[in-house]
Amino acid sequence: xxxxxxxxGPFNVPEGATVAFNCTYSNSASQSFFWYxxxxxxxxxxxxxxxxxxxxxxxxxxxxxxASQYISLLIRDSKLSDSATxxxxxxxxxxxxxxxxxxxxxxxxxx
Amino acid sequence: xxxxxxxxxxxxxxxxxxxxxxCSPMKGHSHVYWxxxxxxxxxxxxxxxQKENIIDESGMPKERFSAEFPKEGPSILRIQQVVRGDxxxxxxxxxxxNLQDTEAFFGQGTRLTVV
Numbered sequence: 001x002x003x004x005x006x007x008x009g010p011f012n013v014p015e016g017a018t019v020a021f022n023c024t025y026s027n028s029a030s031q032s033f034f035w036y037x038x039x040x041x042x043x044x045x046x047x048x049x050x051x052x053x054x055x056x057x058x059x060x061x062x063x064x065x066x067a068s069q070y071i072s073l074l075i076r077d078s079k080l081s082d083s084a085t086x087x088x089x090x091x092x093x094x095x096x097x098x099x100x101x102x103x104x105x106x107x108x109x110x111x
Numbered sequence: 112x113x114x115x116x117x118x119x120x121x122x123x124x125x126x127x128x129x130x131x132x133x134c135s136p137m138k139g140h141s142h143v144y145w146x147x148x149x150x151x152x153x154x155x156x157x158x159x160x161q162k163e164n165i166i167d168e169s170g171m172p173k174e175r176f177s178a179e180f181p182k183e184g185p186s187i188l189r190i191q192q193v194v195r196g197d198x199x200x201x202x203x204x205x206x207x208x209n210l211q212d213t214e215a216f217f218g219q220g221t222r223l224t225v226v
Contacts, residue, residue: 034214043202043217044154087153089214096159096166099144099204099215103153 003027004090006102013109017078021105023071023088031097033064035073036087038104044087047073078109113138115205115218116185123224124193132221135185136205143186144204144215145178154202160186193225 006023013019025033033050048055050062050071061074071088088102116135124130136143141162146154156170160180171178175193180186190197200222204215 032213041200041222043219045217046214049214098156098159098167100156101146101154 003092003100004088004102006088006105008103008105010106010108013078013107015078015080015109015111017109018074018076019078019107020075021073021086021088021107023073023102025069025071025088025090025092025100027090027092028066028069030090030092032091033071034089034091034099035060035062035071036089036101038085038087040084044089044101047086075107078107080109080111083107083109115140115203115216117201117203117218117221119221120219121222121224123226125226126194127192130190130193130197130223130225132188132190132201132203132223133185134188134203134205134218136203137207137216140205140207140216142206142208142215143180144206145186145188146202146204148200148202148220150199157188190223193223195225198223198225 004025035047036044037047038044048057050064052064054063059076063072085104085106087104089099091097118133143160145157148154158171158178159167175191177189200220202220203218206215
């Protein structure tokens with residue numbers, strides 16, 4: 001079983017749609033969780049941290065379910081500029097905390 | 112405050128040559144992480160270093176690959192006798208502390224092409 005799993009997609013949605021991504025992780029001792037965004041051939045950039053109580057940043061909402069070991073990202077009112085790959089990242093202990101990446105979920109927002 | 116700087120951005124090497132990739136962390140960051148991303152794949156952890164120490168190299172191939180982070184200067188990822196399968200994007204990230212509760216910041220990557 002992979003440490004961090006994501007549906008690779010692609011998710012193909014029209015502008016204005018609401019779309020949700022899930023991510024599961026295997027290490028129950030993981031401490032911190034993030035969503036990153038990666039545009040084609042560029043570096044990953046932090047989108048938002050994920051807190052146990054859930055958190056929102058504009059059109060983006062992240063949730064963490066520790067019992068089920070999954071993380072979600074909800075994007076409301078999708079924009080063309082949201083088209084990218086969304087990476088689930090889990091900082092898992094193994095002597096030291098290493099960011100472990102999911103393979104990413106591809107989102108394509110079309111007019 | 113400059114971000115994480117990687118150079119070169121693009122590197123072309125012939126099979127059998129050596130590749131040296133450099134990463135200067137953000138100011139005040141003493142933790143460096145190297146990742147490799149193959150085409151159409153996710154980022155795979157390679158090595159985690161602090162100044163003058165390799166903390167975790169569990170993702171490094173056993174042969175041809177090495178990394179260092181000297182007291183002065185950038186972190187270096189070195190690939191000896193490159194092969195076509197080494198062609199990938201190599202990303203470096205840095206953080207000011209252990210990543211228990213914080214995120215890492217990424218450089219723009221070095222794209223290595225082996226011909």
